[in-house]
Amino acid sequence: MTSTASEPIGHAKPIILELITYNREYYEKHDTLSVEELLLHKKANQVNWVNLDGLENQDIIEKLQSHFCLHPLLIDDVLSDQRPKVEEFDEYLFLTLKMLHRLDSHKIEYEQISFVLGKDFLLTFQEKEGDLFDGFRERIRLDQGRVRKKKADYLMYRLVDIIVENYYNVLDKIGEIMDDIEETVYENPTNKTFNRIQSLKKELIYLRKALFPLRDALGKIVKGEYDFIHDENIRFYSDVYDHVVHIIDSLDTYKDLTTGLLDIHINAMNTRMNEVMKVLAVISTIFMPLTFIVGVYGMNFDYMPELHWRYGYYEVWGIMGIVVVAMLIFFKYKKWF
Amino acid sequence: MTSTASEPIGHAKPIILELITYNREYYEKHDTLSVEELLLHKKANQVNWVNLDGLENQDIIEKLQSHFCLHPLLIDDVLSDQRPKVEEFDEYLFLTLKMLHRLDSHKIEYEQISFVLGKDFLLTFQEKEGDLFDGFRERIRLDQGRVRKKKADYLMYRLVDIIVENYYNVLDKIGEIMDDIEETVYENPTNKTFNRIQSLKKELIYLRKALFPLRDALGKIVKGEYDFIHDENIRFYSDVYDHVVHIIDSLDTYKDLTTGLLDIHINAMNTRMNEVMKVLAVISTIFMPLTFIVGVYGMNFDYMPELHWRYGYYEVWGIMGIVVVAMLIFFKYKKWF
Amino acid sequence: MTSTASEPIGHAKPIILELITYNREYYEKHDTLSVEELLLHKKANQVNWVNLDGLENQDIIEKLQSHFCLHPLLIDDVLSDQRPKVEEFDEYLFLTLKMLHRLDSHKIEYEQISFVLGKDFLLTFQEKEGDLFDGFRERIRLDQGRVRKKKADYLMYRLVDIIVENYYNVLDKIGEIMDDIEETVYENPTNKTFNRIQSLKKELIYLRKALFPLRDALGKIVKGEYDFIHDENIRFYSDVYDHVVHIIDSLDTYKDLTTGLLDIHINAMNTRMNEVMKVLAVISTIFMPLTFIVGVYGMNFDYMPELHWRYGYYEVWGIMGIVVVAMLIFFKYKKWF
Amino acid sequence: MTSTASEPIGHAKPIILELITYNREYYEKHDTLSVEELLLHKKANQVNWVNLDGLENQDIIEKLQSHFCLHPLLIDDVLSDQRPKVEEFDEYLFLTLKMLHRLDSHKIEYEQISFVLGKDFLLTFQEKEGDLFDGFRERIRLDQGRVRKKKADYLMYRLVDIIVENYYNVLDKIGEIMDDIEETVYENPTNKTFNRIQSLKKELIYLRKALFPLRDALGKIVKGEYDFIHDENIRFYSDVYDHVVHIIDSLDTYKDLTTGLLDIHINAMNTRMNEVMKVLAVISTIFMPLTFIVGVYGMNFDYMPELHWRYGYYEVWGIMGIVVVAMLIFFKYKKWF
């Protein structure tokens, strides 16, 4: 079976279309079929999960649109960058949110994923190949957990839950980076530390932007506004909602902490500056009077009695010694050491 | 056909009055007629879009006012600078908002556009000639898309949508400028960079001021408070509303990012200051003791034994070498390099 | 006719009591009568506008209080500094707000004005003589506009509207000052600039304090909570409300902009400091080594071979030239120029 | 009559128990009786105001508790530090708030006062002897104002009103201090000024903490939620509510102003620093080249032709003069003067 729709030419990302259809007794998986064939495998009275990875192929999307009667505005939302939101249509519920990938390279990647939840089907649209659901697909196949006993709304919950769980991973990673920076900032703050804090802060700003509207969207679901979510499953969405709120709380906490880190960094810089200035001031204060004194006895006046004293030279050293000691006492008093 | 109303004398901006009247079967366009003639072409049971560019001509506006029974407060709002708002009157719905132009010269221009939506007509009042709707006018003429099948409220949606789409262009441009500044600020921050950030921040403040009330106005429409918007078209307004919310989110994000950029700039300045001070301190700390030493042996005391030593001169050089090395070790220890 | 109530002794401000009574056909104006006489001229079925300038005369106020059955708490509110508010009593509606005067001397003056709106009368209490209503009084007399055709609630709207219009003048003035400061702060920031920004910020804080509660008060009127405002006139109050909201928006924008100006100022100061430090560092770095070198050859050792070289003096100059060039290259490399 | 309950041993604060019972015709005052005796003087159909100063005596409080059936949680609230709040019980209404004392020593003292308002009684619990009510007690005795004609809820209003009036005194005092600091900060800012601003800011923070919840508590009363406050008296509470809101507004304004003062102070410090640096740079820039020049002619080379010129010495002075003039021109150009 080959997909006629996806044409991976050159650097084009492969487009993957996949159908999982199941109920308590039955499980079937089809992938990279042509859209028409795939939709033939859809079964009434089962949960039909149609997943599309890659949104470049207009043709596939149009076929899905016409088959599921998707509203043109909905398709617009799927294809363009959206803030997370939920929207009810007559025949389905639309939910879009962001999936996170790889924080390893200090950069979080965002992928938009959209859900269209109907009575007996769930469409998922992903921008790129590869997602967080492989383990879960296996669980469906093996009939682990409750998913095979439940409807499409529970399936959507599980997918959203997996995405939100992954936010926690990102959060933990940020926590680690934070601890690492905190250590550095106290011990050896450099310009690089500062820039790390700044780029972390930037990530937090973007994360918050992705999560804040998600809270509102899930909040609407939890209030029971939508008939597509069965009442007995609202508690599950409520649980995801709590997680999102918790994550937002943590982001806010992290944001406050980065502000603290910046303050610490700035203070460290100022302290160092202070130190440099003190060294400069100490050196100047000690050597300027000395240089003056030796300058005095470098003058060429015909009549300078001290020059002819027997111990004049040693006395000058003595005076200079006294000056140095006086200065050091002065600095001690000023608590510069 | 000449317009008797618009008299472009000297530097006066041309005033353009235009009527587009259409339904499923029929399309007609008239422009720069006298008001009276133009209004004769209005047709019942069609969508009549009357567009006025330039608000200087009192005469035209008064004629429109009397023909459409426009409330004096409404005319005041059209003519003066308003925050975006929606207001329902008995015979029509009034909506005013800001249109953006050209960010090329780093300066966003705002033009106020007001809509008066009646049962079978839409009035649009623009401050200046030239708008974003030319492509769309062509689409109406060619009967592309849904517009010819719909009523005046859909027409207004399309115009608002085009304006809001254009906000995205401005937003993208800001994003680019932002990236550009960020690069500069890390690599070679100057006073000019700082001023660029500040003027960007200023633009963001103004943009937010134009968009925040628009969100509220569209929010009221989306709630279905107004009968002039048909229920089946509310979803379209809802889509525009989502876009505006998304844009505001992005503006807030950008605002947070500019704060970050300012912090980076200030830190860069401080770091540089620190460096200058270090150079000064290093130079002073090395040369002050040296100058003192050579000053000592420039004194003219009769009795200074060192002066007569065979290798006194070389020994002084030796001592000075030791001093320099000691200082360098001190700086190394202080991590000034 | 002389007022027995107002006794301008010494520096006491003159107290002016004035009655304007009108309807469609009739107009009469009386001023500085004794309270009793004045109230005799009040006419049922007309709009009776009683205006009092100056609140020092207890006697007048008590007579007004007893004649109009004013609640003691209301009188307290009239006489003491209040935040703008609206309050409904059985026989009248009470509204108090702030009127602005003269920004010329960089200082906004606030005058509290209170309105008591009854079925057929409007009382206005002003702290000082002179108000913004003279032009409007003339319009009433000449029967211009709608005011003679309307009731007392419309009269109150017009007065409030005039006051709010005047806020715009103040706002424009602030805008001009802002532009002026912005230019200065980029070109030649001094301590005086900083203090101007600070005093502007202070004015904005006070303005906001006067306007924010006014918004709430007008908001209550607009909601139609009070029977003293006829339904057909609520739209007028709604218009004033919009203006107040617009002004508050602008104040917030200005506040954000002043923050920006302060940042620019501080940055300018730091930049200047940086420059001073650089000059100091450059001078020190160039001359300290030179001074050291000439110090070396000012030593009086018996045996210093260079002193006796034929071109020793010129060679020293050469070395010093090399040092200077090296330093300049170093500074070029550090980008200090 | 001696109080058996209050035993002022050693440093123990005196505990004062006092009963004022009145109606239109009748007035009686008893104080420092034993609780039992005092409660015998309570009269039905009169307003019975029982006031307790000092909360150390467990015995008195327990007797009051059992006599008035006070809920244990209420007693807990009376005895421990509470945020202002109102709470309804079956037999009474409980209100607790903070009373302010003496700002003379730059330190506001807070005293918690709790009210228990029943049908015909009002209990007030104060932490310390001495309150703001002495003048008002006299007014009750002399039957001035409305209080003798009203019930216990009006009595509570008057007491709360007196306390809130006193907030205004504190506010005025803060205003004066603010003006005083502002003058100092522009003219002669020292570290002491900074610390004064900081301690003022601290007072504002504490004040706000005491007032913000009071607003909420009074807001609940104003909404008419509690039957213990008669409808005709709600307007009075509404008036106190407005005052509290006004005071909070002023506190917020003051807080914004202190931020401004801090900015001014910091700017003054930086300006001064700048000045110090400039003096240093000017001195160094002028004298370093001069010292170098004289150093040159202090060298002891055998062959230095200038030393033997007839006017060499004067020419050196000339060159140094030129250098100084050049430097001064440079500083003028840099606008350092």
Next chain:
Amino acid sequence: MTSTASEPIGHAKPIILELITYNREYYEKHDTLSVEELLLHKKANQVNWVNLDGLENQDIIEKLQSHFCLHPLLIDDVLSDQRPKVEEFDEYLFLTLKMLHRLDSHKIEYEQISFVLGKDFLLTFQEKEGDLFDGFRERIRLDQGRVRKKKADYLMYRLVDIIVENYYNVLDKIGEIMDDIEETVYENPTNKTFNRIQSLKKELIYLRKALFPLRDALGKIVKGEYDFIHDENIRFYSDVYDHVVHIIDSLDTYKDLTTGLLDIHINAMNTRMNEVMKVLAVISTIFMPLTFIVGVYGMNFDYMPELHWRYGYYEVWGIMGIVVVAMLIFFKYKKWF
């Protein structure tokens, strides 16, 4: 009786399972039984408090889960870090919050405690052994207070109340640390002080994160949304709610104060910097001219008349004295001392 379930191998924390069952007449306590045995001792019509310390033992938790029909999501919440929340299930009410431990080592430890409140039972899940309830367990045994006369909802109130009381202890400790820091920051601010403020601020941020959602949770209980809390006990929860609000208020106050402390610290650092710079400038300004003067007379020109004057040397000293005095006057004028 030995617990078969808890196996303290190696460093594993001991798991404690405990049952307290009581009513007015009866009291029994069992601990570290196996789950099955323990649950046999549960008695209908009594309050059964089952407490589990340590959540590592899957087995115990599963048995409890199946016995009490606990929802899997609830168990997830018990086992993972949650923000405080309340959630109603059909058979029980779930409440989770944070318990604080030991601030001695400047570090607050958080332990999550979860409550499951049924008709006649209360389950408490704690992460670690040891809690704040020992004194209270004794009170139950001895039948002190009301607890034996009340149901499980009152028991939960008491436990929550004890936890919240403990927040006050932590708060007082923070208050003390704050006062201590404040003293230091005015008298002898060091980098260590700064870091103490920062770590305090961090604790406040974490505390707020733990308390803010608790307020919401208790707020829901107080509104009477849940049937598991009897109406007559809501007042008790209301009291705890007030305490939590009070604590949050205090945290906010403390946060504002730490900001003030940081400002004070930064100001102290800047003041010190200023002082260092002044010393440097004073020394330079005094000695640079002097060094120049003595340099002049160290020149070796053949013709320098001053060198041969009888009192030239003393006159130079005189001139230098004048220079020093002039400088000191200059500094006095600049108010540098």
